[in-house]
Amino acid sequence: xLALNEAFDAIRAFxxxxxxxxxxxxxxxxxxxxxxxxxxxxxxxxxxxQKNRVIDAWEARSERRSWYAHKIRAAMVSEAxxxxxxxxxxxxxxxxxxxLVGLLGTVTGMIEVFDVMGSQGSSNARAMAAGVxxxxxxxxxxxxxxxxGVFLSTYIERRAKTESERLEDSLTMxx
Amino acid sequence: MKKILTSxxxxxxxxxxxxxxxxxxxxxxxxKVRNGTVSESAAHKQREQEFLKAKQxxxxxxxxxxxxxxxxxxxxxxxxxxxxxxxxxxxRQLEVQRERLGQLSELFGVLQQAAGDARSTISTSxxxxxxxxxxxxxxxxxxxxxxxxxxxxxxxxxAWPAQMMLEMVGSGQVKTFSADVxxxxxxxxxxxxxRVGDFVIVGDGKYLQMNSKGEISELQRQPxxxxxxxxxxxxxxxxxxxxxxxxxxxxxLLNLEVEKPTIMERLDQGGLIGYLTLALGxxxxxLAVFQWFYLALVTGKVKKQIRSDVANTNNPLGRVLxxxxxxxxxxxxxxxxxxxxxxxxxxxxxERFLTLIKLISxxxxLFGLLGTVTGMIETFQAITxxxxxxxxxxxxxxxxALMTTVEGxxxxxxxxxxxxxxxxxxxxxxxxxxxxxAGIVAVHAEKEHANASA
Numbered sequence: 001x002l003a004l005n006e007a008f009d010a011i012r013a014f015x016x017x018x019x020x021x022x023x024x025x026x027x028x029x030x031x032x033x034x035x036x037x038x039x040x041x042x043x044x045x046x047x048x049x050q051k052n053r054v055i056d057a058w059e060a061r062s063e064r065r066s067w068y069a070h071k072i073r074a075a076m077v078s079e080a081x082x083x084x085x086x087x088x089x090x091x092x093x094x095x096x097x098x099x100l101v102g103l104l105g106t107v108t109g110m111i112e113v114f115d116v117m118g119s120q121g122s123s124n125a126r127a128m129a130a131g132v133x134x135x136x137x138x139x140x141x142x143x144x145x146x147x148x149g150v151f152l153s154t155y156i157e158r159r160a161k162t163e164s165e166r167l168e169d170s171l172t173m174x175x
Numbered sequence: 176m177k178k179i180l181t182s183x184x185x186x187x188x189x190x191x192x193x194x195x196x197x198x199x200x201x202x203x204x205x206x207k208v209r210n211g212t213v214s215e216s217a218a219h220k221q222r223e224q225e226f227l228k229a230k231q232x233x234x235x236x237x238x239x240x241x242x243x244x245x246x247x248x249x250x251x252x253x254x255x256x257x258x259x260x261x262x263x264x265x266x267r268q269l270e271v272q273r274e275r276l277g278q279l280s281e282l283f284g285v286l287q288q289a290a291g292d293a294r295s296t297i298s299t300s301x302x303x304x305x306x307x308x309x310x311x312x313x314x315x316x317x318x319x320x321x322x323x324x325x326x327x328x329x330x331x332x333x334a335w336p337a338q339m340m341l342e343m344v345g346s347g348q349v350k351t352f353s354a355d356v357x358x359x360x361x362x363x364x365x366x367x368x369x370r371v372g373d374f375v376i377v378g379d380g381k382y383l384q385m386n387s388k389g390e391i392s393e394l395q396r397q398p399x400x401x402x403x404x405x406x407x408x409x410x411x412x413x414x415x416x417x418x419x420x421x422x423x424x425x426x427x428l429l430n431l432e433v434e435k436p437t438i439m440e441r442l443d444q445g446g447l448i449g450y451l452t453l454a455l456g457x458x459x460x461x462l463a464v465f466q467w468f469y470l471a472l473v474t475g476k477v478k479k480q481i482r483s484d485v486a487n488t489n490n491p492l493g494r495v496l497x498x499x500x501x502x503x504x505x506x507x508x509x510x511x512x513x514x515x516x517x518x519x520x521x522x523x524x525x526e527r528f529l530t531l532i533k534l535i536s537x538x539x540x541l542f543g544l545l546g547t548v549t550g551m552i553e554t555f556q557a558i559t560x561x562x563x564x565x566x567x568x569x570x571x572x573x574x575x576a577l578m579t580t581v582e583g584x585x586x587x588x589x590x591x592x593x594x595x596x597x598x599x600x601x602x603x604x605x606x607x608x609x610x611x612x613a614g615i616v617a618v619h620a621e622k623e624h625a626n627a628s629a
Contacts, residue, residue: 067507068617075614082606089602093595097588104584107577114574118567119434127431 017130018137021105025138028101029145032094035087036149039156043163047084051167054080058171065173073171080167084160091156095149102142109135286327287320290335297338299425301373301385302345305352309338346373351410356383357392369410374421375429380407384426398432442582444575448546449582452539456586459535462528463593470525470600477607481615491521491608492615499616503623514616518608525601532597536590543583550576 015022054076063069112131120127273280294313297303303310312334319327351369356378358364368378368391376383382394382403397403402420409419422428442449476490486496498517502510554572563569 068621071613071617072621073614075611075617078606078610078614082603087599089599090595093591097591100584100588100591104581104588107580107584111574111577111581114570114577115434115436116431117570118574119431120567122566122570127427 014137017133018141019105019109019134021101021108021134021138022141025098025101025105025141025145028094028097029148032091032098032145032149035091035094036152036156039087039091040152042083043156043159047163050080050083051163051170054167055170076171077164077168081164084164085157088153088157088160091149091153095146095153098142098146098149099139100142102139102145105138105142106135109133109138283320283326286332286335287317290317290320293335293339293342297342298389299385299387300342300345301370301376301425302342303389304354304368304376304385304391305350305370306341306345309341313338342373348372354378354391357390359393359395367410371419371421373425374423375419377406377410377419380410382406382429384429394429395433396435396437398429441578445546445578445582446550446575448542448549449579452542452546452579452582452586455535455542456539456590459532459539459586459590460593463532463590463597466528466532467593467597467600470597470604473525473604474600477604481607481611484619491525491604492612494521495608495612496615496619499619503620510616511613514613518612521608522605525604529594529598529601532590532594536587536594539586539590540580540583543580543587546579546583547576550579 015026058064058073058076061069061072064073109131112134113128114131116124116127116131122128276283290313294310294317297309297313312331316327316331316334319325319331349369349371351367353365354368355363355365356368366378368376368383370376376385376391378391380403381397383391384394386392398420405418405420409417436444442453445452473490476487477492480487480490480492480496486500487493488497495514495517498513499510502513505513550572554569554576557572558569561568
């Protein structure tokens with residue numbers, strides 16, 4: 001319990017040093033990771049069932065050559081793709097958003113630095129330090145958050161593309 | 176005056192000498208003039224005598240004065256001598272005093288310095304607020320210690336350690352007392368204030384400060400709610416532990432808090448470009464939210480349509496399926512063309528505002544940059560005019576310039592996010608229309624064929 005309290009205090013101190021923008025980064029990162037985990041879970045567990053269902057439905061068809069069959073196949077692939085790529089764009093947007101929010105923190109921190117300079121002159125380095133830490137910590141946090149998401153978002157996108165192509169290959173026209 | 180009159184009379188006589196008719200008058204005038212001359216010379220003689228007498232008197236006075244001067248000069252010389260002797264005596268006496276003071280003189284020097292330091296500490300200390308008399312004591316000590324003529328007494332010296340002890344004890348106390356507080360509206364109010372050591376004063380649920388004149392005044396702006404929310408509970412507490420934010424720098428941190436501008440003041444710093452950016456952002460957000468709700472509605476209806484067999488024209492997919500229902504007899508190629516045409520008709524409503532929202536999210540940071548650059552230009556123009564002598568003026572200009580960048584980002588971030596949401600749901604519906612509508616049609620057709628053949 002004490003260790004938990006200490007950890008909470010440390011986080012709060014970090015958050016206060018970095019300013020309010022850090023909460024925004026935290027929120028963005030949290031949503032991003034929820035989406036990433038959901039995608040990974042879907043790709044590794046949920047998707048296999050869907051894929052088998054689609055293949056079975058296709059195999060159960062009496063004929064697979066007519067215009068109707070082609071359209072039905074396209075519809076099946078499209079629906080699977082829709083499921084595969086759901087949220088991928090949002091993840092990518094959130095990854096792009098992280099450095100932007102970091103930049104917001106930098107600018108607000110710099111404003112604070114210049115405010116202090118405006119009221120106290122440039123000699124009070126101690127008073128300016130708070131603004132400088134508010135300028136640098138969100139940048140770093142934004143970068144770290146973006147980096148943490150960028151690899152997995154690329155992985156998820158590539159994996160979804162591969163799975164989609166594989167499904168298309170499995171739905172063969174003739175036997 | 177008399178002389179002038181006489182001469183005028185003589186001239187007049189000369190001029191009128193030939194006038195026979197006035198002979199008698201002229202005779203009398205002549206007599207008058209003669210008499211006048213006689214009396215005049217008598218007066219002159221008298222005056223001459225008076226002058227002579229006065230001259231003798233002056234002479235005697237001068238002699239007297241000269242005698243006095245000589246006497247005074249002798250006196251002056253005597254006093255000069257006495258002064259010289261006294262000076263020598265003073266020097267000797269000081270020497271004696273110095274000798275007698277010995278190491279004590281150094282001690283008094285240290286005392287003077289220490290007391291001076293203590294006075295500056297005490298004058299800015301919060302503990303002086305509820306111990307009003309202490310400045311007088313320490314002032315007397317500092318004054319006495321700085322003079323060489325009058326040595327401070329033992330009691331006066333004792334004031335110094337006593338005040339230092341009071342300072343130490345007081346900085347560990349939490350004390351509530353009644354005091355006059357200058358409020359922000361200019362009025363003075365007597366209220367109970369609580370002093371926490373030498374660090375902070377609170378009263379009436381607010382943080383107070385002590386100004387340079389030793390008065391208590393309300394802070395122009397209170398610190399963030401996380402700190403102010405603890406004040407009331409702390410004030411009302413009588414026992415136990417209670418949280419309170421304290422200012423270990425004795426007011427500096429709280430003063431920094433006062434100088435922070437409010438959000439409205441901040442927005443104002445952004446100027447015209449800032450407001451323009453925010454207006455653009457508001458338009459973007461309103462459009463995005465509107466379109467998002469619209470798409471959510473459409474998506475719901477499309478999902479319902481996929482499950483049902485009857486084409487309902489209240490949704491895009493239903494309208495596409497209706498095209499099939501009306502053209503069951505045509506061949507496959509024509510049907511495909513007709514379906515494509517129907518889908519093409521549906522897409523504009525689904526993609527409405529998307530480009531505009533994307534544009535706003537891309538343009539907002541550029542607006543911010545524009546505002547920053549124009550702000551910087553203004554700042555540097557001010558430097559050209561007034562020089563860099565006042566860094567605070569320059570820094571204020573830069574912080575105002577950066578505000579537009581903030582506003583640009585504040586607009587860009589939510590519009591970008593909203594664009595992602597809206598384009599996601601719009602793409603979802605369009606995918607269904609473009610890639611699955613033909614499939615759904617095919618399923619319907621096959622079902623009907625099966626029914627027909629059965």
